[in-house]
Amino acid sequence: MRIGELAKAAESDVDTIRYYEKIGILPKPARTDGNYRHYGEQHTERLRFVRRCRSLDMTLDEIRVLLQFRDAPDADCAEVNNLLDEHIGHVSARIAALTHLEKELRSLRRQCRSVQRAKDCGILVEIGKNTSASAPAKNKAAKRHITGTH
Amino acid sequence: MRIGELAKAAESDVDTIRYYEKIGILPKPARTDGNYRHYGEQHTERLRFVRRCRSLDMTLDEIRVLLQFRDAPDADCAEVNNLLDEHIGHVSARIAALTHLEKELRSLRRQCRSVQRAKDCGILVEIGKNTSASAPAKNKAAKRHITGTH
DNA sequence: CTTGACCCTGGAGTGGCTCCAGCGTTTTAA
DNA sequence: TTAAAACGCTGGAGCCACTCCAGGGTCAAG
Numbered sequence: 001m002r003i004g005e006l007a008k009a010a011e012s013d014v015d016t017i018r019y020y021e022k023i024g025i026l027p028k029p030a031r032t033d034g035n036y037r038h039y040g041e042q043h044t045e046r047l048r049f050v051r052r053c054r055s056l057d058m059t060l061d062e063i064r065v066l067l068q069f070r071d072a073p074d075a076d077c078a079e080v081n082n083l084l085d086e087h088i089g090h091v092s093a094r095i096a097a098l099t100h101l102e103k104e105l106r107s108l109r110r111q112c113r114s115v116q117r118a119k120d121c122g123i124l125v126e127i128g129k130n131t132s133a134s135a136p137a138k139n140k141a142a143k144r145h146i147t148g149t150h
Numbered sequence: 151m152r153i154g155e156l157a158k159a160a161e162s163d164v165d166t167i168r169y170y171e172k173i174g175i176l177p178k179p180a181r182t183d184g185n186y187r188h189y190g191e192q193h194t195e196r197l198r199f200v201r202r203c204r205s206l207d208m209t210l211d212e213i214r215v216l217l218q219f220r221d222a223p224d225a226d227c228a229e230v231n232n233l234l235d236e237h238i239g240h241v242s243a244r245i246a247a248l249t250h251l252e253k254e255l256r257s258l259r260r261q262c263r264s265v266q267r268a269k270d271c272g273i274l275v276e277i278g279k280n281t282s283a284s285a286p287a288k289n290k291a292a293k294r295h296i297t298g299t300h
Numbered sequence: 301c302t303t304g305a306c307c308c309t310g311g312a313g314t315g316g317c318t319c320c321a322g323c324g325t326t327t328t329a330a
Numbered sequence: 331t332t333a334a335a336a337c338g339c340t341g342g343a344g345c346c347a348c349t350c351c352a353g354g355g356t357c358a359a360g
Binding site for chain 1: 336337338339340
């Protein structure tokens with residue numbers, strides 16, 4: 001199987017596959033005479049595993065941990081459970097933060113009902129006030145996880 | 151006012167201020183004889199405005215638009231309202247996606263109740279299945295906004 | 301006159317890709 | 331047989347919004 005076929009089989013992208021190889025998420029495959037990467041079925045399964053984890057919004061570092069367990073079938077899986085619990089915690093914390101944000105935004109939106117000149121726009125006036133809302137997370141502890149909506 | 155004082159006054163960070171200057175969010179300030187940046191009260195207000203927008207999770211491009219209106223008091227503010235409406239849309243879409251994700255994760259977590267060997271761990275088994283969940287957004291249209299929980 | 305706090309610039313690093321130029325290889329069709 | 335299209339290769343830059351650093355300069359207090 002060549003890289004394009006693998007990409008289709010695992011619903012991925014050739015650039016992403018090469019990137020995963022570079023950072024060690026996927027092993028270096030064999031090469032054909034023409035220097036094309038040559039993949040087998042276990043590559044598909046591994047990549048699918050990775051993509052499924054990414055679709056669950058895990059970081060590549062988290063996925064690296066899970067892959068270790070996948071590669072060590074007799075290891076104790078407690079860490080897997082912990083990793084997932086923590087990840088769930090991050091996601092629900094992010095939901096709470098965004099829900100709060102949405103309320104703030106809707107309240108801000110209510111400040112300007114009609115089209116008018118910018119200097120009278122309730123939204124711009126309100127943002128300009130000194131009501132210092134909590135800034136986005138920027139301390140080192142919080143920085144690892146769950147930032148940004150964009 | 152020097153850059154450190156401005157940072158405190160606007161609950162920002164000196165590096166961030168220099169970054170905003172570099173990309174044109176803040177104007178280049180006057181300099182002292184010793185080449186220190188020298189700021190006045192309107193710099194504080196502008197920076198506070200920017201930080202408040204960032205705390206509302208707007209992108210710097212969105213903020214650039216809002217700043218234009220702040221600088222043009224007689225302009226029609228309809229675009230401000232639209233920008234905010236769109237932003238609210240992005241945030242609530244992200245909340246919906248994360249809520250769905252949380253459900254998936256909790257269901258996955260239920261697959262492994264007890265500590266056991268990795269090869270029997272319901273979580274790893276489940277992730278390895280071919281139940282291809284929708285991958286994270288990667289088309290060009292969706293890419294502009296609201297991606298990533300980390 | 302030294303110490304320490306503050307400031308300067310330019311550049312690199314973060315995550316997880318994505319896109320590109322400028323090539324080489326393989327497949328398809330005429 | 332040959333031309334074109336499709337696919338692959340590498341190395342590097344770019345995205346966002348910062349953050350951190352090295353290696354220096356400036357300034358106020360003691």
